[in-house]
Amino acid sequence: MGFATAQLPVLAGLQSGNALTQAELTKLAGVEQSSMAQLLARMDRDGIIRRTPDPHDGRSSLVELSDKALDRFRRDGKFFSKAIWRSPRAFRTARSRRSTASCSAS
Known part of the structure; x- marks a missing residue:
């Protein structure tokens, strides 16, 4: 089983074991709904x-x-963690989540 670069935002969102909706994954990846539908169908x-x-x-x-x-x-x-963190969208999303969590914790 191989993973494609286009799948990295989805993999980043799901790697913790949480289940997300297609709409949540679309927002997370910053793509159109139809693009996410096609990507998820292939995955x-x-x-x-x-x-x-x-x-x-x-x-x-x-x-x-x-x-x-x-x-x-x-x-x-380790390989996938590095690949995910090098993915610009995944990095922006994770950074945004950390910022939101920091604000909520204050």
Whole structure:
């Protein structure tokens, strides 16, 4: 199982094991909804993610990394952490989250 550069924002968002909606991933990656839909369809086809119905919204689903992808992260964690942090979008998102968390904690 290989990962593509375009997948890095999704991988960054899901690496902690949390499930996110497609809308949340779209916002996180800073792409159009249709682009995210296509990307997630390919990742689903390739066994990188799995989708489950959202218990709070019957019209959407939650996206999470598959067991195969999580195993790959555990096995090759340092490599993927470096790749994710080098991804400009992932870095901006993480930096933004840290800033938000710092403001909330104050």
